[in-house]
Amino acid sequence: MNESFPTRRTCANIAIFTDLDGSLLDHGTYSCENARPALERIRARRIPLVFSSSKTRPEIEVLQAAMGIREPFIVENGAAVFFPDGYRNWQVQDGTHQPPYTVIRFGATYSEIRRWVRSLRPGFSIRGFGDLSVEDIERLSGLPPDQAGLAKQREFTEPFLIDDDLKIVELRAMAEAAGFTITRGGRFHHLMGSGQNKGIAVRRAVSVIRRHMGPSLCTIGLGDSANDTAMLQSVDIPILIPHPDGSYEDVGVAGLRKARHPGSRGWNDMILELLGVPPGGRTP
Numbered sequence: 675m676n677e678s679f680p681t682r683r684t685c686a687n688i689a690i691f692t693d694l695d696g697s698l699l700d701h702g703t704y705s706c707e708n709a710r711p712a713l714e715r716i717r718a719r720r721i722p723l724v725f726s727s728s729k730t731r732p733e734i735e736v737l738q739a740a741m742g743i744r745e746p747f748i749v750e751n752g753a754a755v756f757f758p759d760g761y762r763n764w765q766v767q768d769g770t771h772q773p774p775y776t777v778i779r780f781g782a783t784y785s786e787i788r789r790w791v792r793s794l795r796p797g798f799s800i801r802g803f804g805d806l807s808v809e810d811i812e813r814l815s816g817l818p819p820d821q822a823g824l825a826k827q828r829e830f831t832e833p834f835l836i837d838d839d840l841k842i843v844e845l846r847a848m849a850e851a852a853g854f855t856i857t858r859g860g861r862f863h864h865l866m867g868s869g870q871n872k873g874i875a876v877r878r879a880v881s882v883i884r885r886h887m888g889p890s891l892c893t894i895g896l897g898d899s900a901n902d903t904a905m906l907q908s909v910d911i912p913i914l915i916p917h918p919d920g921s922y923e924d925v926g927v928a929g930l931r932k933a934r935h936p937g938s939r940g941w942n943d944m945i946l947e948l949l950g951v952p953p954g955g956r957t958p
């Protein structure tokens with residue numbers, strides 16, 4: 675972990691890893707409009723910008739297309755890293771080629787997860803996205819209809835509701851015995867393979883990027899929630915974005931820098947500062 679603020683003298687190459695909801699994207703509106711100046715700098719300097727989210731691959735693909743970018747990304751809470759074919763002409767040797775990507779997977783597959791969920795039904799009343807209609811997911815998640823459909827297209831993890839919350843402790847123990855783990859999200863519990871988290875996926879992505887960009891690579895991570903902790907612990911410069919009410923998640927990460935504003939505005943300010951852009955000014 676770097677204690678000092680790296681400058682362009684000491685940090686020739688940069689890669690950025692970012693959470694989406696509540697970090698690059700504003701809570702509620704899902705807008706990144708206030709981060710546009712920083713995103714333009716990132717593009718101009720050809721800095722890898724790796725989304726690291728609980729979102730699915732189709733959700734991230736739609737977002738990247740809307741932003742006009744094509745970059746590596748991490749899906750479903752660290753379940754896998756996707757490198758687009760032909761990205762900077764890099765060779766990604768340690769993954770599986772699934773056109774148009776090379777994929778490095780850490781989590782269980784969705785069919786493994788669903789098989790286990792189905793085996794539970796007699797004892798536990800749980801409802802996963804695989805049991806719910808798009809309309810149900812839209813109603814329960816607050817996502818717009820088109821995004822609810824993309825969120826249902828899962829490859830690795832299962833968000834679910836349980837009728838009796840008291841049973842979650844027992845369920846978690848059973849999941850762990852079967853090689854899975856359960857985390858608590860905002861509205862849903864999440865069932866996933868025990869070998870995955872955002873930190874594991876970020877570290878593997880960094881090793882690929884460093885192989886191509888050199889040992890002086892400096893990594894920046896931005897997140898706002900407990901499930902970003904492992905990612906923030908795995909980068910040189912961890913940045914915590916506050917919640918909309920101004921409070922900060924208690925992530926306990928050494929060397930943490932705190933953005934002053936929530937969502938895309940805080941994200942923008944911190945990245946411009948790290949890239950050496952004075953407020954309202956040009957790069958010196």
Ligand SMILES: [Mg+2]
Nearest residue numbers: 693695696898
């Ligand atoms: Mg978040």
